[in-house]
Amino acid sequence: MKTSKILCTLCVGWLLGISIVQAQTFIPVWNGNMPNRKGVVVKDSIANERIYQVANPGIYTFLTSKAENKHAAVLIIPGGGYARLAYEISGFQLAKWFNTIGMNAFVLAHRLPQSADVKVSYKAPLQDGQRAIRYIRAHAKEYGIDVNKIGVMGCSAGSHLSACLSTINDDWSSVGDSLDACSYKPNFTILISPVISMDDAYVHKGSRDNLLGKNPSKELMDKFSCDKQVNASTPPAFLVHAMDDPAVNCM
Numbered sequence: 001m002k003t004s005k006i007l008c009t010l011c012v013g014w015l016l017g018i019s020i021v022q023a024q025t026f027i028p029v030w031n032g033n034m035p036n037r038k039g040v041v042v043k044d045s046i047a048n049e050r051i052y053q054v055a056n057p058g059i060y061t062f063l064t065s066k067a068e069n070k071h072a073a074v075l076i077i078p079g080g081g082y083a084r085l086a087y088e089i090s091g092f093q094l095a096k097w098f099n100t101i102g103m104n105a106f107v108l109a110h111r112l113p114q115s116a117d118v119k120v121s122y123k124a125p126l127q128d129g130q131r132a133i134r135y136i137r138a139h140a141k142e143y144g145i146d147v148n149k150i151g152v153m154g155c156s157a158g159s160h161l162s163a164c165l166s167t168i169n170d171d172w173s174s175v176g177d178s179l180d181a182c183s184y185k186p187n188f189t190i191l192i193s194p195v196i197s198m199d200d201a202y203v204h205k206g207s208r209d210n211l212l213g214k215n216p217s218k219e220l221m222d223k224f225s226c227d228k229q230v231n232a233s234t235p236p237a238f239l240v241h242a243m244d245d246p247a248v249n250c251m
Contacts, residue, residue: 051080054112074152111130122211153189
């Protein structure tokens with residue numbers, strides 16, 4: 001009788017489109033060798049579907065089925081003005097959608113630049129992003145991923161970090177282990193409502209203050225104005241923005 005009830009419940013759930021979502025695997029990207037840290041002990045802080053503190057940077061894996069696998073992957077970087085990570089609405093939900101079209105997805109939880117444990121604020125998010133791409137590329141075979149089909153996608157400030165990964169050529173994630181042999185450059189970029197420029201006329205000031213500090217030098221602002229870093233080696237990008245975006249100027 002119990003077996004019949006269980007089968008009936010599962011059938012009804014299937015008919016109604018209800019699925020049981022398993023917890024995603026979280027993979028730390030550093031193995032006791034995280035650079036750019038002071039040694040201050042910090043704890044993860046999560047509330048209201050936002051991450052406010054990242055103690056251990058890593059990626060949440062969302063793998064498609066073998067039958068549907070298109071052998072491509074995207075690293076998704078949530079937005080949040082470099083003050084928080086909106087991991088659910090601009091991370092997990094997007095990853096689940098990518099799975100429906102046969103793409104593997106990974107959601108990045110990177111250090112926030114104003115963390116008490118970070119030495120150089122603007123380096124930390126990029127270091128974690130570069131390391132994440134290296135990790136995915138190093139394990140591409142076991143995920144059924146083509147190493148030449150690994151992209152990055154972000155929303156708002158997550159788009160800025162995505163653009164930085166695509167345009168800034170400084171390798172800030174080398175730590176002397178086997179992952180250093182893998183490229184940290186994405187093969188394509190998807191930018192949704194991106195923060196791009198650090199110039200006063202266009203900048204999302206909160207993102208700049210959190211990433212570069214209150215009074216950054218012109219040299220630093222130019223370096224993190226990704227439109228000024230595009231060259232022949234920059235991977236192809238798809239950009240989309242809204243004319244009425246109240247937070248990030250698209251003009």
